[in-house]
Amino acid sequence: xxxxxxxxxxxxxxxxxxxxxxCNYSSSVPPYLFWYVQYPNQGLQLLLKxxxxxxxxxxxxGFEAEFxxxxxxxxxxxxxxxxxxxxxxxxxxxxPTSGTYKYIFGTGTxxxxxx
Amino acid sequence: EAQVTQNPRYLITVTGKKLTVTCSQNMNxxxxxxxxxxxxxxxxxxxxSMNVEVTDKGDVPEGYKVSRKEKRNFPLILxxxxxxxxxxxxxxxxxVRDRWGYTFGSGTRLxxx
Numbered sequence: 001x002x003x004x005x006x007x008x009x010x011x012x013x014x015x016x017x018x019x020x021x022x023c024n025y026s027s028s029v030p031p032y033l034f035w036y037v038q039y040p041n042q043g044l045q046l047l048l049k050x051x052x053x054x055x056x057x058x059x060x061x062g063f064e065a066e067f068x069x070x071x072x073x074x075x076x077x078x079x080x081x082x083x084x085x086x087x088x089x090x091x092x093x094x095x096p097t098s099g100t101y102k103y104i105f106g107t108g109t110x111x112x113x114x115x
Numbered sequence: 116e117a118q119v120t121q122n123p124r125y126l127i128t129v130t131g132k133k134l135t136v137t138c139s140q141n142m143n144x145x146x147x148x149x150x151x152x153x154x155x156x157x158x159x160x161x162x163x164s165m166n167v168e169v170t171d172k173g174d175v176p177e178g179y180k181v182s183r184k185e186k187r188n189f190p191l192i193l194x195x196x197x198x199x200x201x202x203x204x205x206x207x208x209x210x211v212r213d214r215w216g217y218t219f220g221s222g223t224r225l226x227x228x
């Protein structure tokens with residue numbers, strides 16, 4: 001069975017500081033991995049996805065994530081936080097062989113950016 | 116504009132009163148899905164549909180029904196809502212050929228009293 005663990009339900013960083021949001025997964029097959037962002041009162045928006053191509057994936061708004069098979073991790077980073085990055089971030093995993101296209105979402109990490 | 120539209124955005128109802136949350140997409144996506152979002156639990160899939168007249172249960176289907184009579188619409192039906200169905204609901208869609216690129220609706224916040 002697949003699962004996703006996001007360490008830290010709340011993360012605070014200062015504006016201009018590095019953003020690091022952690023995601024570890026469990027999967028019996030090589031997974032597809034995703035990061036989504038949710039701004040207040042909005043739906044989820046895809047930030048980036050890993051689908052077995054390059055292990056370092058670049059997404060929108062300056063975010064990137066690196067797939068590390070040995071660590072079963074897919075942490076999300078951004079070199080310099082902006083106030084507009086304040087949102088909730090969800091990591092998700094999917095089995096590309098399942099045929100159901102189902103995501104397993106993590107419980108989310110709320111990012112706060114301090115001025 | 117390409118989008119997934121859910122209605123209503125907010126709904127307060129009483130226990131046992133049937134309700135329908137509508138979802139419509141204008142991108143000709145084959146795949147559509149419903150999720151509920153609860154604090155500390157993330158998003159959990161309720162039902163999904165691979166195409167017209169093809170639907171299947173997700174992880175938490177109890178108390179919900181869906182139908183897919185047209186490609187663009189995928190309503191979520193609560194025949195007899197209960198307070199434990201108070202949640203934030205999201206509809207999402209994608210092409211099957213690009214099934215890893217969900218587009219989400221803006222959500223429906225449902226309160227059952």
